């Protein structure tokens with residue numbers, strides 16, 4: 244079998260930690276600093292105990308960047324919001340299987356609306372939710388914190404889960420040729436991003452680590468450089484995966 248090409252790593256700042264008074268500028272600044280994807284957290288104070296932003300804000304930031312907008316729906320029910328976010332300019336829409344009565348239908352709806360479809364697994368959500376829907380997926384998002392808030396600590400058991408999903412994705416890609424992104428969200432920073440990448444992730448959501456550097460020396464450029472430098476380190480020589 245031919246060697247796989249090196250995995251492309253994408254940085255996805257979560258705007259939950261951005262300065263909302265200057266959101267358009269913040270989006271432009273993180274993309275200029277070298278980020279790839281804008282991660283857009285939608286919370287409904289029902290599925291998760293927090294309330295954030297909706298399609299109106301997505302529409303407002305859409306003209307600020309060409310980077311894909313990756314909408315993470317932490318809402319229940321899900322379906323009514325899908326066309327609204329598609330119309331507002333979302334490129335990717337992900338949701339939690341516990342929040343949809345008909346997961347297959349919701350995934351199909353997202354693609355029908357012209358977006359890429361993702362499923363999100365909470366720390367305690369089992370992998371069997373991926374059974375029977377791999378053909379419908381463009382992205383799998385592994386939560387390494389319980390959803391609802393930025394600034395939490397990475398849950399180390401996420402690493403084994405990421406590795407198990409990486410094996411499933413690779414087998415699926417081998418069989419079908421289809422690409423599925425493996426994104427990880429929660430508590431990611433320069434000190435643990437390499438372990439997350441080694442476990443098999445290709446897309447890294449970071450909220451407080453990136454936007455928290457707003458006023459630091461070097462600002463967003465410096466934290467992006469630190470995250471990329473950590474990703475490019477030589478692989479760890481032991482099995483120790485500190486996160």
Ligand SMILES: O=C(CO)[C@@H](O)[C@H](O)COP(=O)(O)O
Nearest residue numbers: 390391393394429430450451
């Ligand atoms: O969806 C969520 C939390 O529910 C995340 O996207 C957080 O916003 C990530 O923030 P940090 O853990 O990186 O601060």
